Amino acid sequence: MDGPRDLPYMSTRPGGPPETTKFASVFGVRALVLVGFMGAGKSSVGAALSRSLGWPFEDLDDRIQAREQRSIEQIFRQSGEAHFRRLEHAALASLIAELGASTKVVAVGGGAFAQANNAALLEAAGFSTIFLDAPVEELFRRCGQQQVDRPLRGDLDEFRRLYETRRPCYLKARLRIDTTGKDVDCVAAEVIDSLRLR
Ligand code: S3P
Numbered sequence: 345m346d347g348p349r350d351l352p353y354m355s356t357r358p359g360g361p362p363e364t365t366k367f368a369s370v371f372g373v374r375a376l377v378l379v380g381f382m383g384a385g386k387s388s389v390g391a392a393l394s395r396s397l398g399w400p401f402e403d404l405d406d407r408i409q410a411r412e413q414r415s416i417e418q419i420f421r422q423s424g425e426a427h428f429r430r431l432e433h434a435a436l437a438s439l440i441a442e443l444g445a446s447t448k449v450v451a452v453g454g455g456a457f458a459q460a461n462n463a464a465l466l467e468a469a470g471f472s473t474i475f476l477d478a479p480v481e482e483l484f485r486r487c488g489q490q491q492v493d494r495p496l497r498g499d500l501d502e503f504r505r506l507y508e509t510r511r512p513c514y515l516k517a518r519l520r521i522d523t524t525g526k527d528v529d530c531v532a533a534e535v536i537d538s539l540r541l542r
Pocket of ligand 1: 380381382383386405416452453454455456493494495496
């Protein structure tokens with residue numbers, strides 16, 4: 345899907361983040377949730393959206409690590425993926441419960457939105473989910489350039505297999521943005537324009 349869904353029109357207004365926040369709240373956009381595969385740019389686009397909108401930003405993986413007092417890599421190695429998924433779901437549920445009527449930009453890990461229980465939570469919360477899309481080769485290349493320990497990255501064939509399994513899930517997001525060849529600020533601006541957040 346390439347356009348906003350279930351979002352009322354919001355007129356362009358001068359004024360910065362406070363107006364944006366006020367109008368977003370009035371019209372029911374409380375949280376922007378960035379979903380997509382590893383290397384999609386969820387955290388960096390999230391930070392750029394946060395700067396532009398004046399909304400706080402949270403990376404769900406950071407919440408998990410803070411709650412556990414260990415890294416994502418340690419959680420996978422010491423407790424396994426199934427345990428990580430339970431922690432991820434609990435972290436998402438707590439984030440949603442805490443949000444109340446305030447606004448937030450959230451980046452979730454690459455597997456989060458592919459879990460039906462997480463997608464259902466986000467849908468029930470009425471959050472605007474945004475799929476940051478890119479060809480798998482570009483995602484793999486971006487991951488290779490980052491100093492991030494990703495337990496599920498594997499080699500290109502494994503990466504591609506996982507990506508193909510998950511892509512239909514990502515396509516259920518309310519908005520899809522093609523990030524190919526675009527810089528972070530350009531993608532953030534496209535999200536804001538598509539959702540008419542100012
Ligand atoms: C995962 C992606 C990671 C992190 C964990 C699992 C996945 O987040 O949540 O390693 O299942 O794809 P990023 O997408 O931010 O790398």
